[in-house]
Amino acid sequence: MTLRRLGQRGLLAAAVTAVAVISAGTLHLGGATAWAATAAGPASPDELLDPGEGLDPGEGLDPDTTEKDCDASDAEPGESALEVTAITPDRVPRGISPKYAKAARDDRVSLPRLNEANAQQRYLTVEYLLPTGAELTCVRVDLLNTSPQAGKPVLQTVTRAAPTADGGEGVKSIGRDELKVRVTFDEQHPSKIKSRPSEVTRIGYRVSLVGKDRDGTLITARKDSADFFPLWRMPAGFDRYGQRDDKRGGDDWCSSFAHGWLSVAANQALLPRINDISGEHARNLGHGTHLTGDDIDAFHPYRFSGVDAGAPGSGGLNYDRLVAATKAAMNDDEDGLRQVTEWAEATRTRLGKLIDNKNVIRIHYAAGSAVKGDARFVTGWASALLRTGRYEFMDAQKESKEVDLGIGAWSRIDNQVIRAKDFRTDHNDHLHVALSETRRK
Numbered sequence: 001m002t003l004r005r006l007g008q009r010g011l012l013a014a015a016v017t018a019v020a021v022i023s024a025g026t027l028h029l030g031g032a033t034a035w036a037a038t039a040a041g042p043a044s045p046d047e048l049l050d051p052g053e054g055l056d057p058g059e060g061l062d063p064d065t066t067e068k069d070c071d072a073s074d075a076e077p078g079e080s081a082l083e084v085t086a087i088t089p090d091r092v093p094r095g096i097s098p099k100y101a102k103a104a105r106d107d108r109v110s111l112p113r114l115n116e117a118n119a120q121q122r123y124l125t126v127e128y129l130l131p132t133g134a135e136l137t138c139v140r141v142d143l144l145n146t147s148p149q150a151g152k153p154v155l156q157t158v159t160r161a162a163p164t165a166d167g168g169e170g171v172k173s174i175g176r177d178e179l180k181v182r183v184t185f186d187e188q189h190p191s192k193i194k195s196r197p198s199e200v201t202r203i204g205y206r207v208s209l210v211g212k213d214r215d216g217t218l219i220t221a222r223k224d225s226a227d228f229f230p231l232w233r234m235p236a237g238f239d240r241y242g243q244r245d246d247k248r249g250g251d252d253w254c255s256s257f258a259h260g261w262l263s264v265a266a267n268q269a270l271l272p273r274i275n276d277i278s279g280e281h282a283r284n285l286g287h288g289t290h291l292t293g294d295d296i297d298a299f300h301p302y303r304f305s306g307v308d309a310g311a312p313g314s315g316g317l318n319y320d321r322l323v324a325a326t327k328a329a330m331n332d333d334e335d336g337l338r339q340v341t342e343w344a345e346a347t348r349t350r351l352g353k354l355i356d357n358k359n360v361i362r363i364h365y366a367a368g369s370a371v372k373g374d375a376r377f378v379t380g381w382a383s384a385l386l387r388t389g390r391y392e393f394m395d396a397q398k399e400s401k402e403v404d405l406g407i408g409a410w411s412r413i414d415n416q417v418i419r420a421k422d423f424r425t426d427h428n429d430h431l432h433v434a435l436s437e438t439r440r441k
């Protein structure tokens with residue numbers, strides 16, 4: 001085929017029918033290829049085709065630049081011998097500990113907030129067939145919304161550059177038939193995505209290749225990747241504690257569903273201060289779980305007076321206060337007993353509200369561990385107090401005694417969301433709440 005030059009009207013028609021993104025670039029035919037990849041600037045609207053509003057004629061389209069486009073959308077698939085044969089995602093770094101070696105999902109990709117960049121970039125390996133004597137001049141990747149029924153609109157062109165040996169503009173040549181292409185957002189190419197996170201549940205990448213065959217004819221090829229699950233920064237408005245370094249991508253990435261759930265005020269009210277959700281691209285944060293953006297670690301349901309929940313180590317400190325109050329109660333101290341009772345009642349109430357939410361499918365909380373130098377504490381003492389309202393122990397004279405909070409057994413003791421075994425010593429210092437899009441029966 002030959003290079004067809006479409007006027008603005010033709011490009012608009014193509015955009016409406018094929019939902020193609022119109023992007024800017026400069027192709028010098030007959031000479032060296034140069035792509036003005038940053039010419040549009042990060043704030044330029046031609047980087048973006050917003051599903052709701054981007055098709056407004058004239059908006060974001062520059063007729064002088066769009067006709068010299070790195071756009072393969074007008075080519076019939078299979079028309080040229082250029083072909084994308086495979087698209088393979090990279091691997092997210094695994095944790096160093098063998099325990100968490102498998103704790104990563106390569107099909108999770110973090111999409112930053114509007115005008116923000118990723119801390120860690122993700123890459124696709126693109127394999128292709130190039131006809132003899134032909135030259136690859138441009139590689140472009142469009143981020144697609146592949147959610148069911150969405151119609152695959154383009155969210156943003158993420159990369160558009162000629163392949164180079166060092167991959168400086170995001171496209172690196174690996175031999176004659178392989179490319180490594182950046183598909184996430186760097187500082188020069190920040191996110192322009194305006195879609196509601198809860199409405200984009202699947203994403204994919206459309207890889208377009210543009211080249212010239214030996215007589216200068218434009219050749220194109222295109223292929224869509226398999227689907228990925230997007231992760232989003234959690235909604236604003238939550239108090240946090242114990243955040244991880246944002247230079248490493250932070251720890252507040254949540255699934256599309258969790259983003260929607262956390263955006264509802266009634267659900268927000270169920271959660272204490274949040275510690276973390278998922279790492280960027282579901283990078284391992286030293287949890288065995290937290291790989292899908294649906295697991296939330298939060299502060300204790302009850303905060304002892306004087307504990308600053310936002311301070312470092314506050315979760316452990318609050319647990320230490322529970323140990324101290326229980327110790328006092330064991331020594332027949334009235335105030336200790338009152339504090340433990342308050343802890344148990346407030347925690348029961350808060351857990352009960354979480355259990356009542358049908359999208360909360362699992363909760364983990366403190367079991368209580370053995371305490372060094374005090375044999376009265378046996379693993380499970382805290383959950384016994386919470387669930388049964390009593391804790392039996394042996395005193396120094398090997399006599400059986402008990403702390404009785406006088407509140408009876410928990411009315412939700414037989415619930416299926418936080419069962420006896422879901423009280424764990426590795427959750428002494430925090431509350432873990434797992435969400436699911438599929439509601440419990």
Ligand SMILES: [Zn+2]
Pocket residue numbers: 287290295296297431432433
């Ligand atoms: Zn957790």
